[in-house]
Amino acid sequence: xxxxxxxxxxxxxxxxxxxxxxxxxxxxxxxxxxxxxxxxxxxxxxxxxxxxx
Amino acid sequence: xxxxxxxxxxxxxxxxxxxxxxxxxxxxxxxxxxxxxxxxxxxxxxxxxxxxxxxxxxxxxxxxxxxxxxxxxxxxxxxxxxxxxxxxxxxxxxxxxxxxxxxxxxxxxxxxxxxxxxxxxxxxxxxxxxxxxxxxxxxxxxxxxxxxxxxxxxxxxxxxxxxxxxxxxxxxxxxxxxxxxxxxxxxxxxxxxxxxxxxxxxxxxxxxxxxxxxxxxxxxxxxxxxxxxxxxxxxxxxxxxxxxxxxxxxxxxxxxxxxxxxxxxxxxxxxxxxxxxxxxxxxxxxxxxxxxxxxxxxxxxxxxxxxxxxxxxxxxxxxxxxxxxxxxxxxxxxxxxxxxxxxxxxxxxxxxxxxxxxxxxxxxxxxxxxxxxxxxxxxxxxxx
Numbered sequence: 483x484x485x486x487x488x489x490x491x492x493x494x495x496x497x498x499x500x501x502x503x504x505x506x507x508x509x510x511x512x513x514x515x516x517x518x519x520x521x522x523x524x525x526x527x528x529x530x531x532x533x534x535x
Numbered sequence: 536x537x538x539x540x541x542x543x544x545x546x547x548x549x550x551x552x553x554x555x556x557x558x559x560x561x562x563x564x565x566x567x568x569x570x571x572x573x574x575x576x577x578x579x580x581x582x583x584x585x586x587x588x589x590x591x592x593x594x595x596x597x598x599x600x601x602x603x604x605x606x607x608x609x610x611x612x613x614x615x616x617x618x619x620x621x622x623x624x625x626x627x628x629x630x631x632x633x634x635x636x637x638x639x640x641x642x643x644x645x646x647x648x649x650x651x652x653x654x655x656x657x658x659x660x661x662x663x664x665x666x667x668x669x670x671x672x673x674x675x676x677x678x679x680x681x682x683x684x685x686x687x688x689x690x691x692x693x694x695x696x697x698x699x700x701x702x703x704x705x706x707x708x709x710x711x712x713x714x715x716x717x718x719x720x721x722x723x724x725x726x727x728x729x730x731x732x733x734x735x736x737x738x739x740x741x742x743x744x745x746x747x748x749x750x751x752x753x754x755x756x757x758x759x760x761x762x763x764x765x766x767x768x769x770x771x772x773x774x775x776x777x778x779x780x781x782x783x784x785x786x787x788x789x790x791x792x793x794x795x796x797x798x799x800x801x802x803x804x805x806x807x808x809x810x811x812x813x814x815x816x817x818x819x820x821x822x823x824x825x826x827x828x829x830x831x832x833x834x835x836x837x838x839x840x841x842x843x844x845x846x847x848x849x850x851x852x853x854x855x856x857x858x859x860x861x862x863x864x865x866x867x868x869x870x871x872x873x874x875x876x877x878x879x880x881x882x883x884x885x886x887x888x889x890x891x892x893x894x895x896x897x898x899x900x901x902x903x904x905x906x907x908x909x910x911x912x913x914x915x916x917x918x919x
Contacts, residue, residue, distance in 0.1 A: 515824070
């Protein structure tokens with residue numbers, strides 16, 4: 483959970499296209515939602531990181 | 536954000552209020568309770584912070600985001616005014632946005648404050664836009680009033696010029712003059728306008744026409760609609776009183792005026808995503824989702840466009856709430872009739888509502904009217 487917090491804070495400082503930043507934020511939100519719903523944090527984090535590729 | 540970067544650190548950085556500042560400094564040092572008043576964006580709140588910085592005082596601020604009812608005033612102001620500051624030399628208690636203090640939420644707040652007054656041992660500063668409001672009449676007698684003048688165009692112009700120099704912005708003096716004039720003596724508005732007319736370190740002032748005194752939400756909307764930098768968009772809501780739902784309504788109302796075609800659909804998509812997270816906040820009671828809600832409301836909408844719309848747009852108040860209200864009023868008569876009818880006929884109100892068109896045909900029969908005891912309004916509604 484803390485990792486997600488950090489990610490969505492730092493995203494805006496990255497040197498990538500702004501649209502991609504927004505996509506990442508969206509994905510973060512989705513993953514965090516799933517975590518709050520009670521799914522496995524480790525698995526969800528994997529999926530988040532994989533989506534950045 | 537320029538408005539953050541150039542919030543004044545010392546009294547010298549506040550433009551055009553020399554007299555008021557001297558008096559403020561004296562009052563704070565001698566712990567005379569003070570009210571600062573003057574129109575928006577003249578530097579009232581900023582000067583309190585600047586002064587605190589200069590004197591190495593601590594500022595305790597209570598603004599509109601706190602409820603300021605009797606209990607809270609007593610517990611917070613009361614306690615704080617008795618205690619010394621832990622790390623700084625002194626303490627200023629600042630009640631900002633005093634105009635918002637009345638109403639049901641803050642009941643008794645002003646009276647509590649007046650009662651506390653003799654006991655307070657720190658400096659107390661109140662900030663208000665319109666001190667001549669009736670509700671402040673007792674307050675006016677107990678406090679020392681300091682007025683902040685609305686600055687002239689030249690003062691604002693000098694202010695903008697200094698900042699442009701510091702920021703290495705290339706500008707034409709005429710452009711800055713235009714900005715200064717359209718700000719109507721509001722430093723914050725002037726700075727916001729400067730920010731949005733920036734383009735690659737140059738200034739492009741064609742999008743601004745005369746503004747009438749804007750409320751803060753206008754500034755936020757303008758920042759969101761006219762910037763392509765997500766960071767600026769993200770911070771646009773920082774100082775806003777309105778809640779996010781209201782911002783969403785404003786955005787929704789004014790989106791079609793700014794964006795067209797693909798951009799519009801993207802922006803609406805972003806709005807709807809923000810709404811999804813709002814729903815999740817409410818359902819889960821998990822307020823961290825607000826980060827995402829804000830991100831979609833601001834950066835999402837801002838980045839939906841490919842380029843700025845250069846024209847000036849007059850933003851309007853959201854009309855959806857009004858429309859919903861009108862529809863509800865219209866429906867209320869139907870609902871009332873249905874309820875009485877449902878009671879007499881032993882059906883559910885819902886079913887009567889569904890088949891209202893059918894019932895309506897024989898409801899105007901005299902016997903039925905007297906049986907249901909319908910009133911004039913309801914009969915009129917049935918006839919129409």
